[in-house]
Amino acid sequence: MTGTATSEGTSTGSTGNEFGESGWVTFAIVIFLVAGVANVVWGIGALLDREYFDESGLIFGTLTTWGWIAILWGAAEILVSIGLFQGSNLTRWIGVTVACIGAVFWFLVLPILPLFALTAIIMAILVIYGLSAHWSEA
Numbered sequence: 001m002t003g004t005a006t007s008e009g010t011s012t013g014s015t016g017n018e019f020g021e022s023g024w025v026t027f028a029i030v031i032f033l034v035a036g037v038a039n040v041v042w043g044i045g046a047l048l049d050r051e052y053f054d055e056s057g058l059i060f061g062t063l064t065t066w067g068w069i070a071i072l073w074g075a076a077e078i079l080v081s082i083g084l085f086q087g088s089n090l091t092r093w094i095g096v097t098v099a100c101i102g103a104v105f106w107f108l109v110l111p112i113l114p115l116f117a118l119t120a121i122i123m124a125i126l127v128i129y130g131l132s133a134h135w136s137e138a
Helices: 023-048 063-085 089-109 114-133
Strands: none
Touching (some): 023 063, 023 089, 023 114, 063 089
């Protein structure tokens, strides 16, 4: 921790980790982490349990293709959450990009899964807001 000690025994100054200064950034970290783990689990499920998923509903590709896409996308979301936790400014912009791509994807899925897609779009917008408006610069 950098800063100076005060007479009350507390210190002032920066901790070197900028995410703790905003609940919105913490919210974005948690959303990316939860979404990443969920996507990895869904992807593994698509690869392993063919009886649970109905492949006839896919517009293109196979469950194997979408399973690997979900695993890779989930891994990217987990890596973004780790980078945000470390306070990386570059990861902030990568996170905004990932959230934008996710929002566009769920917008395309809106007619098929309206409630879930709308929830995912709202979460992506909140993540974008949290990373764009509430990031303190060092």
